[in-house]
Amino acid sequence: MSIMKDAQETLPPAGIDDAMLAPERQLCFAIYSAAHAFTRTYKPMLERFGLTYPQYLVLLSLWQTDEMTVKAIGEELGLDSGTLSPLLKRLEAAGHISRTRDKQDERQVIIRLTPSGKALKKEAFGILMQIGAATGCSREEAENLRDLLRNLTDRLDEAQQSF
Amino acid sequence: MSIMKDAQETLPPAGIDDAMLAPERQLCFAIYSAAHAFTRTYKPMLERFGLTYPQYLVLLSLWQTDEMTVKAIGEELGLDSGTLSPLLKRLEAAGHISRTRDKQDERQVIIRLTPSGKALKKEAFGILMQIGAATGCSREEAENLRDLLRNLTDRLDEAQQSF
DNA sequence: CAAAATCATATTGCGCGCAATTTAATTTTG
């Protein structure tokens, strides 16, 4: 009588057992779930203003630095033009930003906040505080966790290279 | 001469300054970025097997418990039928799972691994180790971070209720 | 200076993720 429960099953390498494959056991799944939980929490706050979470991220960037190129926004948020082009058109259609070709370099499109886009900034402080409350973290806890995640992201992106 | 730089700008509430709105300063953005970094890292490992990351999550569930209903998978992963139905059809088309209506309760669809789906499990151990290496975390660090994120997710989902 | 290379943005296509609706089956309850 074999100790193998199923002919298809393969023995895990030393130091790794079968149960470690469970999604709940894995860091990646915890991050995946937390990301979804955040967007769920933002959703009712943002849809009062007709915004999605990625659109809100773009506005966060622009509230720091008005007049950004699509490329600059993409570098800040880690998004490419395939994501940003249609997203920015929707923000323009909503009246929150303007898109104008750079006269010096016609390849570039300059994104600027409209008065409506600037006005939304004051709502962001309230959202920031509501989200802070929803996390149940102190500011220090949130900053510590944020920094751990930034380091993790950097290490993952470095490892990226080797594939 | 006003101290306000722009008529549209609004003063932040006490204890919150303008720069705190920057995406890089926020925990939500760190999680958002880390989630994308993880899928980027998984991508080359998974596409050797023609899998996406969410498909891989479904397989992780099934490797723990073969024979799950769509609902059970959805509860484990936090996904609804709108996401799972087409995803499971693709996994079926790829030959990794079977979908059969439950004879006892015809509303339910039972998802089972095929031999091909079971065979993929042995690849998962290698992926697990590669990902572990890519994170640059010790197992303890990864587990600590995972638990912090699980708590955060729970608190966000509780706060959910109040909106 | 013209051809080639590079660059910024847009477009297309596909797979999530989720809200809203639909369909069919089962359970509840009057």
Place this chain on the structure above:
DNA sequence: CAAAATTAAATTGCGCGCAATATGATTTTG
């Protein structure tokens, strides 16, 4: 037991996220 309510899954529609490709504009370089 029949009508109403509930449930499980599928479908539709929309907005990402990203790879691949296309389109112009600018820079490089031969």
